[in-house]
Amino acid sequence: MADNHHLDQIAERVERLLLRHEELQRTNALLLEQVQALQTERDSLKSRLNAARARIDALLDRLPVATTAEPHRKDHNA
Template identity: 70%
Template sequence: MSRFDELAERVERLVLRHEELKRTNALLEQQLATVSHERDSLRSRLLAARTRIDALIERIPAEQVIAGEPGERKA
């Protein structure tokens, strides 16, 4: 095999490897976008849950004062 043929074969393998890496990169970018979207959605849900919990916590002392002594519950 001549050096030219060897070089041509190596270039061809390099081109195939490059195309494979481009496909892999595209898949990884798609996965990253999906995971980023899921993360953002979970952050939003967490913030909403925190807001609801904070609102409930703020109501606890007010309900205890209305009921009477702190720690006492209405039946």
């Protein structure tokens, strides 16, 4: 009788462990999906940043070069 009780307790614990394992597997799968989504978003943002930098560099290249030794400066203390 005590052996049956002991086996029932072990069986209960095994069932709880199996349920917990399944929960953790589902949680892990969801977290992996989130990581992949964030990596995709990061890559997209990096690409947009590089494109913006290229546009800014192109605009800077189109600016005229200053010909005077000292550029005109406004005096903000006046």
